[in-house]
Structure formats: C-alpha cells, structure tokens
Amino acid sequence: MPEKAFSVCIKDSVFIDPPYNTGSDGFVYNDNFNFTIEELATKLSIDEEDAKRILDLTKRGSASHSAWLxxxxxxxxLAKDLLTNDGVIFISIDxxxxxxxxxxxxxxFLEExxxxxxxxxxxxxxSYLANDITNIKESIVVYxxxxxxxxxxxxxxxTNEETYPCINASNGRxxxxxxxGIMSKYREKNFTxxxxxxxxxxxxxxxxxSDLVIKDGILVQNLDIEGNWRYGQDAMAEYAKKGELYITQDxxxxxxxxxxxxxxxxxxxLRLGENEESGYSYSFDANNLQASGWGSNEDADxxxxxxxxxxxxxxxPKPVLLMMKLLTSVRDERMTICDFFSGSGTTAEAVMRLNANRNKHRFIMIQLPEDLDKSYVSASGDEKKRIKKxxxxxxxxxxxxxxxxxxxxxxxxxxxxxxxxxxxTTADLGFKHYTLEEPNRTTLDKLEKFVPEDQGMVLTNDILTDFGTQTVLTTWLVRDGYGFNADVKxxxxxxxxxxxxDxxxxxxxxxxxxxxIAAIVDKYEMDGNFNAENVVIFGYSFIWTKTEELKTNLARLKDTEKNLRINFDIRY
Structure with a gap:
C-alpha cells in the first residue's frame, strides 16, 4: 500500500499527502474517468463557470487529469475552511x-x-531505467x-551575539x-x-x-555625521540608549x-544536511533545520x-523527521495539525515526538477505512504481495x-x-478514535405512527441503539464548535x-x-452559574408532549430575575 501524500493545516495547519495520480485501476479513489462541465458542477455543488475553470486547468481530453483535479x-x-487566518497547508506531490x-x-487559496x-x-x-531520468525528489507545495x-x-x-554595520553603501545619504556616551573601540582611547x-x-x-571627541574610550559629546545609513534616526537613538551602538577601530x-x-x-x-548528517534520526537542531538531513524513503522504511x-x-512512506521539521518551521508551539490522508500515521507520530519535548500540538488524522480484502482481489504483482503482507x-x-x-x-x-x-515527559500521548457514519434509515423510516389526537408522533430510537449517546453528543459538540475534547459536564x-x-x-x-423536567427548571432558577441559553433535544427520544412540557416550563424563566430566553433546537 502506498503511503499517501499529505496536507497539514496550521495554526491550525493542514498537511495533506493526497494520492498521486497514477491512473491505475488499483487506486481506491476513482481517478480514471472524465466529466462534462454539467456533471462536475453537479458533483461539486458549484456553478458551471467554476466547473469550467477547473476543467480548463488541464489539457482538454485528459480524463485522468480532470478526474484527479x-x-x-x-x-x-474544505482545507481552506479549516485553516486559521495565519494557517498554512503543505501538499506533497510528484x-x-x-x-x-x-x-x-x-x-x-489565491495566487498571492x-x-x-x-x-x-x-x-x-x-530506479535505473534505460529511457527515464532517475527520480529522487518530490515537491511539497505550500500555501x-x-x-x-x-x-x-x-x-x-x-541567538548568538553578532554585530551589524550601520551603513549601507547602496542607501541614500x-x-x-x-x-x-556610546563606547569606542578605536585604537586610541583619547582622540579628536x-x-x-x-x-x-x-x-x-x-x-x-560636528567634532568627534573620544575620551577614555567613550564618545563624550554629541556627534552629527553624514553617511549612507542602514537605520533611521529613531532606531539609531534607541540602539545607543540600549548600549548596542559603538565606534569601531576604523x-x-x-x-x-x-x-x-x-x-x-x-x-x-536535502537527505543529508549541511553537516553531512543523514535524516535517520528523531533529533535535530530546531535553530538550524538545514544543519541535518530531512529524511528519506529509506529512513522511513x-x-x-x-x-x-x-x-x-x-x-x-514519508519519514517522521520530514514532518517534524516542516511543523517546526512554522514556529508555533501550539497548533492543530490535520492530515487528510494519514496512511500509517506518520504525521501523528511526528506530532507526539514534538510534544514529548515542549510543544502542545493536537492532531486530527483522517483515513478512509479502505477494505484491504477488496483491494487484494483487484491488485496484481508486487502490490498484491504487499497488501497480503x-x-x-x-x-x-x-x-x-x-x-x-x-x-x-x-x-x-x-x-x-x-x-x-x-x-x-508529561505530554498527553493518548488519542480518541472516531468513525464517521450515517444512519442507514431516513427519518420517515423511523415513523411508527402519527396520531394528532394522541399528541403527535412517536419515533423509534434506533440511532441511539446503533451508535450510542456518546456518539450523538460528540457529533453535536463538534458541530457547535466545542471540538473533540470539550469539557462537558x-x-x-x-x-x-x-x-x-457553556x-x-x-x-x-x-x-x-x-x-x-422539574429538576431542569430548578437548576436554572437555583444555580447562578447555570445559564444554558440553548437546549438541544434529540428528536427521536422525545414525544411531542414532553417537548412541549419542557418548553412551557422553561418559558417562565424570561419573567424571573434571570430573564432568560431559551432557544430550543430539536435535532435528528
């Protein structure tokens, strides 16, 4: 199985290693068909003008290119929507x-x-093939x-102390x-x-x-001097005040x-860094990422x-070190890193290794649960052997x-x-595994009866039976912006x-x-810290009479000291 290309989303950062376009039948995502403008507009829910622009990005008649795009x-x-304003995406591609x-x-993302x-x-x-260039590189596109x-x-x-000249010959005079009061390193301690x-x-x-007067290695009177200056007047005055300005021996x-x-x-x-060090390591100088190598496929093996x-x-496979260094180059110790095509979890390991030291990143790994038995049947040659392994x-x-x-x-x-x-280390090295599922029945399928004089309809509760309360709760917490690790009570x-x-x-x-229901009303009235303005109800679990009873009792709160107006959100 090929390790997929990656994308990371920073500050949130997105790192994607998308499947490369091979045009092969073994590709789990279909990349071997063509689309008309109308078909593409329908599939992506975009207008035909946008669909045409996508198809125009590649040569006319190239089905594989169009499908991959x-x-x-x-x-x-989606990656763009996930990124924070200062976020970044890395995309590995051949x-x-x-x-x-x-x-x-x-x-x-826009060209700028x-x-x-x-x-x-x-x-x-x-690989040495007679008619081909030997390929030893890949690109990582960054937006x-x-x-x-x-x-x-x-x-x-x-971070080492250095000195910079204050003049630049190409600047104006x-x-x-x-x-x-500034220090002088001129060879004569006293000089005019x-x-x-x-x-x-x-x-x-x-x-x-004006006169330049040095006594005991110190400039003893103000000096006006003409030259091609690198820094403005305010900056020079600030450097002098901080003791960072001095007269040289010349x-x-x-x-x-x-x-x-x-x-x-x-x-x-490079696979080998400036110090000729290979990339097979998890340690590197964060202050000089180029000093050592960036890892290779061989290192990842x-x-x-x-x-x-x-x-x-x-x-x-991608080496862990490559991911660690790319994330480090963003220079933020607290990010959420999302990998759309996580493969064997290289990005997750890279994040955990960074966190073991001082960082506090979070990762979200997304991977299609590819059916390997099905892939094995359709594969051939070496790929079939790898899947079997x-x-x-x-x-x-x-x-x-x-x-x-x-x-x-x-x-x-x-x-x-x-x-x-x-x-x-005190780093949290744990994780939670979530599976995205859709109920296999529609709401109407769950309707058992509808009797208006019997106060409404009663729905079965198969979703809770199939997925559980925690799944519904987590789905809603994410939808409402609280995330996967919300501190819910x-x-x-x-x-x-x-x-x-909240x-x-x-x-x-x-x-x-x-x-x-009475206890919920009491909680609002008696607990000064309880101010839930939104009551979210799982519609499959509530008959109409109980929903109305809850609404009626909580409506009284708008006339109390709290003056709360409760918003009811019934979800299915």
Missing part, C-alpha cells in the same frame, strides 16, 4: 500533477497566498490562508545624530577629529558635521545584536521496521483488514516508544442525565420524566 478540488476547499496542483491552489514549492530529496538513489497574517517558514534562528573631516575606505565614506559605527534573528527556510530539503517489526507495509500483519495484531487500523496500531506503538525514550436531573457546557444543554436519552 475533481477529486482534489472539494478537499482543498511531477505528474505538480503543475496542475499549483493552478488549482492558486484558484482556491503562495508560500513556496519545496523540493525534498526522497531517495539516495532511484497560506492569508499571507499577510502568516509569519512564514523559518529555517534558522540565530543623510545625517544621523549620535548621542554622547574636527568637523568637516572625512572617514573613508575604498567603498564608502562618512563626513563629520571609526565606523556598528550595532551589537542579541535578539534572535530569523532566516527563511531554504526550498531544498527503517522506522517501520523498528516500530512494526516489519518493512514494506506501506510503500514510499499488510493483511497478515493486521491479523497478527487482532485487527480488522482496514487501512486505518495500521495508523491506530502505529499511534499506540509510537506513544509507547516515545514514553520509554522520554520517561519524564454530565448532570443528573432526578435520574435523567443531561450534558452541559451555553448549551444537551438532552439526548429517551424517557425523560416530569420529575426530571
């Missing part, structure tokens, strides 16, 4: 679709939000949600006022030079507009710099062998034959390994459990009693 377009739109991907991203096209050296050596808010990708942070004299070397000169002016200096990430991510005890479970591995670990199960196994094993390597209302957080009270289970 159709596959990517809605996912990129040569087949790199040009089309950039055009697509220009359309979705393009950050970089990084080139990653993925192999030590490629921000809003480049004006994005702080860029930082490859190096210099002007006069700067230098206050007395008269106004009008010139301090010069072969490329630039300074003209004294009578020029320099600035002492102690605060961190940031250099942008280089767009070439070895990571699999160590973690799983097997090699070749996924082909062309993966199926056998899942069997040996008592897991079903779904691709997402490998990612779950990796997260568990990686968390254990990280804890053993970092026994003092379970409250006992005379034997009936409701769930409260401005929401969720009532999900069936068989609410009159005593429970």
């Amino acid at each position: 159709m596959f990517m377009y809605p996912r990129l739109l 040569d087949n679709e790199c040009h089309n991907l950039k055009l697509l991203c220009d359309d979705v 939000n393009f950050v970089a096209e990084l080139t990653w050296e993925k192999k030590k050596k490629g 921000s949600r809003n480049k004006l808010s994005f702080n860029g990708l930082i490859g190096e942070i210099n 002007d006069v700067r006022h230098i206050p007395a 030079m008269k106004a009008g004299e010139i301090i010069s070397d072969t490329t630039m000169n300074l003209v004294l507009k 009578l020029y002016l320099r600035r002492i710099v102690n605060e961190p200096r940031y250099k942008g990430l280089k767009d070439l991510l 070895e990571e699999q062998r160590i973690l799983f005890g097997e090699q070749g479970l996924m082909t062309y 993966l199926v056998n591995y899942l069997d040996s670990n008592n897991r079903v034959h779904k691709l997402d199960q490998l990612g779950i196994e990796r997260i568990i094993r990686a968390a254990k390994m990280i804890k053993e390597e970092n026994p003092d 379970a409250i006992d209302f005379e034997g009936y459990i409701g769930y409260y957080i 401005k929401h009270l969720y009532l999900i289970d069936a068989n609410i009693t009159d005593a429970a």
